[in-house]
Amino acid sequence: MDATDQTIVITGASRGLGAGLAETLHAQGARLALCSRSAPVLEDGERVLAAEFDVRDASAVARFAKDAVSRFGRIDLWINNAGVLAPIAPLRDLDLEEARTHVEINLLGLLACCQVFVRHVRGREGGGALINISSGAARKPYSGWSVYCAAKAAVDRLTECIDLEERDHGLRAFSVAPGVIDTDMQALIRSTDEADFPDLPRFVAMKRDGRYNTPAFIAERLLDLAFGESGRPGDVLVSLPNEWEAR
Numbered sequence: 001m002d003a004t005d006q007t008i009v010i011t012g013a014s015r016g017l018g019a020g021l022a023e024t025l026h027a028q029g030a031r032l033a034l035c036s037r038s039a040p041v042l043e044d045g046e047r048v049l050a051a052e053f054d055v056r057d058a059s060a061v062a063r064f065a066k067d068a069v070s071r072f073g074r075i076d077l078w079i080n081n082a083g084v085l086a087p088i089a090p091l092r093d094l095d096l097e098e099a100r101t102h103v104e105i106n107l108l109g110l111l112a113c114c115q116v117f118v119r120h121v122r123g124r125e126g127g128g129a130l131i132n133i134s135s136g137a138a139r140k141p142y143s144g145w146s147v148y149c150a151a152k153a154a155v156d157r158l159t160e161c162i163d164l165e166e167r168d169h170g171l172r173a174f175s176v177a178p179g180v181i182d183t184d185m186q187a188l189i190r191s192t193d194e195a196d197f198p199d200l201p202r203f204v205a206m207k208r209d210g211r212y213n214t215p216a217f218i219a220e221r222l223l224d225l226a227f228g229e230s231g232r233p234g235d236v237l238v239s240l241p242n243e244w245e246a247r
């Protein structure tokens with residue numbers, strides 16, 4: 001699918017899925033506004049706005065959206081991808097400060113981004129698409145990932161609420177479990193002690209067998225949800241198929 005003439009925001013674009021989405025969508029002609037704490041994968045340029053900030057900083061999020069609109073005129077699709085997995089441990093051993101930081105990034109930072117985009121769409125002509133990157137862990141419990149599972153489940157429900165509030169005003173909202181992707185987050189999982197994360201062997205086997213979804217595969221499906229035929233009104237929670245099973 002062609003992304004020419006679409007302006008797309010991607011948070012968490014310095015590495016992993018966000019960086020891969022940025023490279024794929026840039027090659028397909030999109031105008032991009034990218035952010036992360038360290039430098040995004042693509043440099044500032046004619047079709048790229050690159051910003052460095054923490055999504056926990058709501059005023060930085062608002063400035064970034066304003067800059068994107070000044071540069072490109074409007075935002076058509078906003079992808080909330082920035083996220084962390086740590087802390088990984090049973091609840092009885094969790095450091096509460098680490099849990100608080102996690103929720104501030106994965107839930108409250110994302111929520112601030114959603115608010116800025118919802119307000120943008122309300123303030124201009126035409127519709128828009130919001131995609132929140134969720135996880136299979138939102139919909140299935142994993143021992144050792146209580147904070148991650150809880151925050152991603154909250155992202156699912158938050159997105160359903162946004163859909164109810166905004167769908168009559170042209171905003172289509174999706175919470176997408178992207179499948180497993182070979183990123184730093186997966187490396188962190190494989191470096192975990194099995195005592196803290198009993199599912200470890202399954203993730204080690206995925207690496208051995210190359211059972212991953214690539215960012216290019218995910219990008220195609222996100223574009224189709226946002227601008228194509230596959231996104232149906234009210235179908236907010238989406239799970240992408242496994243790429244290797246489709247080969």
Ligand SMILES: NC(=O)c1ccc[n+]([C@@H]2O[C@H](COP(=O)([O-])OP(=O)(O)OC[C@H]3O[C@@H](n4cnc5c(N)ncnc54)[C@H](OP(=O)(O)O)[C@@H]3O)[C@@H](O)[C@H]2O)c1
Nearest residue numbers: 012014015016017036037038054055082083180181183185
């Ligand atoms: N990998 C998987 O198998 C998998 C599976 C299901 C869902 N997901 C979800 O997919 C998304 C991307 O994961 P990934 O595997 O690509 O992770 P990753 O390789 O660790 O990359 C995470 C990205 O988020 C950014 N980020 C983290 N905290 C941030 C903050 N406070 N403010 C701004 N940016 C921040 C990071 O950049 P900086 O560090 O430079 O800020 C980085 O660009 C996450 O939401 C994750 O939960 C991943």
